[in-house]
Amino acid sequence: MTVRSLLLQTAIVVIATTSVAQAREAKPAPADAATRAEKTLARMQPAEKTVLTHGIMPLPLGPKSPPLPSGAIFGAGYIAGIPRLGVPALRETDASLGVSYIMGLRHDGATALPSGLAMASTWNNELIEQGGRMIGGEAKAKGFNVLLAGGANLMRDPRNGRNFEYLGEDPLLAGRLAGHAIRGIQSNGIISTIKHFALNGQETARKFVDVKISEAAARESDLLAFRIGMEIGNPGAVMCAYNRVAGSQACASDWLLNHVLKQDWGYHGFVMSDWGAVPGLDAAMKGLDQQSGAELDPAVFFSDTLAKEARVNPAYAKRVDDMNRRILRAIYEHGMDISPAKPGGAIDFAANAAVAEDVAKQGIVLLRNERNVLPLAATAKRIAVIGGYADTGVLSGAGSSQVQGQGGPALSISLGGTGSFAAFLTQSYHRSVPLDAMKALAPQASFRFRDGRYITDAVTAARQADVVVVFATQWASEGLDQPDLSLPNGQDTLIEAVAAANPNTIVVLETGGPVLMPWLKRTAAVIEAWYPGARGGNAIASVLFGRTNPSGRLPITFPASTDQLPRKSVDGFAELEPDFAGNPPHGTMPLIADYDIEGSDVGYRWNARQGAKAAFPFGYGLSYTSFTTSTPQVTGTQARVTVKNTGDRSGATVVQLYLVSRAGKGMRRLVGYGRVDLAGGASATATIDIDPRLLADWRDNGWTMPSGRYAFAVGSDAELVGPTASVTIKERRWHDPSL
Numbered sequence: 089m090t091v092r093s094l095l096l097q098t099a100i101v102v103i104a105t106t107s108v109a110q111a112r113e114a115k116p117a118p119a120d121a122a123t124r125a126e127k128t129l130a131r132m133q134p135a136e137k138t139v140l141t142h143g144i145m146p147l148p149l150g151p152k153s154p155p156l157p158s159g160a161i162f163g164a165g166y167i168a169g170i171p172r173l174g175v176p177a178l179r180e181t182d183a184s185l186g187v188s189y190i191m192g193l194r195h196d197g198a199t200a201l202p203s204g205l206a207m208a209s210t211w212n213n214e215l216i217e218q219g220g221r222m223i224g225g226e227a228k229a230k231g232f233n234v235l236l237a238g239g240a241n242l243m244r245d246p247r248n249g250r251n252f253e254y255l256g257e258d259p260l261l262a263g264r265l266a267g268h269a270i271r272g273i274q275s276n277g278i279i280s281t282i283k284h285f286a287l288n289g290q291e292t293a294r295k296f297v298d299v300k301i302s303e304a305a306a307r308e309s310d311l312l313a314f315r316i317g318m319e320i321g322n323p324g325a326v327m328c329a330y331n332r333v334a335g336s337q338a339c340a341s342d343w344l345l346n347h348v349l350k351q352d353w354g355y356h357g358f359v360m361s362d363w364g365a366v367p368g369l370d371a372a373m374k375g376l377d378q379q380s381g382a383e384l385d386p387a388v389f390f391s392d393t394l395a396k397e398a399r400v401n402p403a404y405a406k407r408v409d410d411m412n413r414r415i416l417r418a419i420y421e422h423g424m425d426i427s428p429a430k431p432g433g434a435i436d437f438a439a440n441a442a443v444a445e446d447v448a449k450q451g452i453v454l455l456r457n458e459r460n461v462l463p464l465a466a467t468a469k470r471i472a473v474i475g476g477y478a479d480t481g482v483l484s485g486a487g488s489s490q491v492q493g494q495g496g497p498a499l500s501i502s503l504g505g506t507g508s509f510a511a512f513l514t515q516s517y518h519r520s521v522p523l524d525a526m527k528a529l530a531p532q533a534s535f536r537f538r539d540g541r542y543i544t545d546a547v548t549a550a551r552q553a554d555v556v557v558v559f560a561t562q563w564a565s566e567g568l569d570q571p572d573l574s575l576p577n578g579q580d581t582l583i584e585a586v587a588a589a590n591p592n593t594i595v596v597l598e599t600g601g602p603v604l605m606p607w608l609k610r611t612a613a614v615i616e617a618w619y620p621g622a623r624g625g626n627a628i629a630s631v632l633f634g635r636t637n638p639s640g641r642l643p644i645t646f647p648a649s650t651d652q653l654p655r656k657s658v659d660g661f662a663e664l665e666p667d668f669a670g671n672p673p674h675g676t677m678p679l680i681a682d683y684d685i686e687g688s689d690v691g692y693r694w695n696a697r698q699g700a701k702a703a704f705p706f707g708y709g710l711s712y713t714s715f716t717t718s719t720p721q722v723t724g725t726q727a728r729v730t731v732k733n734t735g736d737r738s739g740a741t742v743v744q745l746y747l748v749s750r751a752g753k754g755m756r757r758l759v760g761y762g763r764v765d766l767a768g769g770a771s772a773t774a775t776i777d778i779d780p781r782l783l784a785d786w787r788d789n790g791w792t793m794p795s796g797r798y799a800f801a802v803g804s805d806a807e808l809v810g811p812t813a814s815v816t817i818k819e820r821r822w823h824d825p826s827l
């Protein structure tokens with residue numbers, strides 16, 4: 089078997105939940121798209137060759153905002169089409185978690201999926217693909233044909249403000265899920281991006297922080313996540329990132345864009361910039377194909393300036409043709425001219441909300457359950473519910489990914505301030521009320537809600553109740569990182585006091601990422617509900633009362649303390665004012681984020697290297713039933729594992745296959761996974777595909793698997809693994825094949 093076929097095979101996981109989904113609309117074959125692009129390019133007048141290479145942000149954001157062209161919709165981006173040649177305009181919306189709300193300017197709502205980390209906690213490729221299909225359908229019905237989605241950045245720091253948008257810390261899991269989300273979106277005959285390419289690991293100083301990382305470490309971690317996502321999802325566009333990598337802006341990085349993406353990976357789609365991420369015209373020669381929201385950059389480089397340069401410089405003229413070829417090919421490949429997106433399409437909001445609810449239910453992670461206090465008995469009499477606006481809605485993350493349902497948020501709490509981004513810095517709650525949903529599932533109980541502002545009041549309510557459910561929130565936003573991992577606004581003290589007053593205290597976390605839990609030992613149960621989306625309240629209630637057996641598994645490490653992290657704080661955080669736009673405060677300020685500290689050992693792999701134990705490790709999650717798994721039987725690039733549900737309640741578990749040692753060296757790497765649903769008492773054999781890149785290291789421009797014994801084990805999380813199975817492998821080397 090060739091390495092290429094090995095790799096292709098591994099992209100298709102054999103577990104039932106991860107089969108290849110059928111595209112909903114027939115698409116022209118890629119070869120046709122390339123030929124058509126060539127023909128259109130040949131017919132383009134010189135003046136038409138810079139139409140597709142730059143766009144605007146079609147929003148009334150102030151004096152710098154360009155007038156809205158007819159045919160543009162309020163959204164993130166608009167690139168004029170070329171009607172003479174039948175080339176459609178590109179209407180872009182943010183869409184990682186749903187069609188974004190852009191502060192209600194369009195006066196419409198959309199279905200909010202739970203946050204990226206909630207999605208990743210499902211470990212369910214098919215479900216995430218369904219979510220993508222749902223978002224793509226809504227976007228198309230609103231007239232959008234390019235979706236700014238597919239966030240595949242790895243969580244290198246739990247304080248990064250955008251972790252909630254992404255899919256965790258592991259390249260295999262994040263890459264596969266991003267790929268499936270993209271595939272789902274594009275099944276609507278529209279384009280999705282994968283973003284932000286690459287190494288965009290923090291918001292502080294995001295426009296100038298310079299990431300230092302060895303090529304090997306990058307290829308084995310963040311770049312691998314993108315690579316896997318692109319193999320599965322085949323995104324029409326790649327969005328390059330704000331940050332610098334090895335001294336170059338990512339959107340003008342010859343290494344990232346020309347070398348890795350286009351040459352090594354054979355990518356034939358186009359690279360669009362992030363908004364305000366283009367340093368100059370030269371970015372075109374470094375591999376950037378389209379300048380997005382160009383008015384946000386120092387100048388509109390990819391319009392007249394580009395055309396002028398192309399007239400006198402053959403290298404630029406050649407590049408301009410290549411830029412057009414790539415954009416046209418993506419348009420044709422996804423049939424965007426044949427089946428155009430038009431505003432006013434029908435949307436089945438009820439069906440779409442059911443998808444969001446399903447993701448929330450599968451993504452909620454049960455972290456602690458002492459004395460089996462959960463699920464709550466249908467006989468519980470007096471239930472106190474405290475804090476977190478649980479009487480109003482569920483929290484969402486802020487920034488460009490912010491989605492709101494019809495009618496807007498149930499509640500918006502501004503952070504204040506008067507800057508141009510003040511409107512973004514708002515804590516918004518979706519209209520799905522946990523308290524109401526809990527009442528509906530426990531009609532026999534009497535509920536008392538306390539907002540948690542006053543500790544004595546909350547403690548009194550806790551003392552008078554049989555069971556207390558405390559809702560705790562940690563809001564996060566694009567543009568801002570967290571200073572630490574505490575729950576803000578005194579919530580840690582509140583929980584401590586409530587748990588001291590009532591031993592049956594259950595904590596429901598709605599957080600953007602990991603938090604520390606100094607009060608943990610006092611509580612009876614903890615569930616991590618993340619930002620649970622449009623039907624989050626229902627999903628939380630369903631887990632609390634056992635209608636849903638929790639099956640989420642952490643896609644990230646919850647550290648025991650910030651001392652376990654590779655960095656003491658986010659680089660630059662202590663020195664800089666929080667600044668949404670992220671421009672250097674005093675001209676140019678050098679700031680290095682040294683990712684060589686952890687290299688490709690991100691998250692649990694860093695802990696394994698350090699011998700550190702997490703508070704809750706990657707892969708962790710409890711259930712209301714119990715499972716046993718057999719020792720894996722490894723043959724070639726597959727493992728067979730028998731799973732048994734040893735309880736009497738049906739439930740799902742995730743078979744997590746780890747490489748635990750290689751050629752005599754202990755290590756911990758997730759190499760394959762699959763979700764298994766089982767009725768009580770039932771068992772099944774799962775076939776898990778192993779991605780050989782996770783067995784290898786990047787060396788001398790290719791992957792190398794050293795000779796020796798490779799030991800594999802199934803883990804209920806990254807720290808707790810079962811008996812190992814070993815195979816002997818002879819050294820293997822291969823180059824990264826093209827897409």
Ligand code: BGC
Nearest residue numbers: 164182236283284362363488
């Ligand atoms: C974000 C992107 C987003 C773009 C358009 C940028 O600030 O980094 O993720 O797609 O804005 O809204």
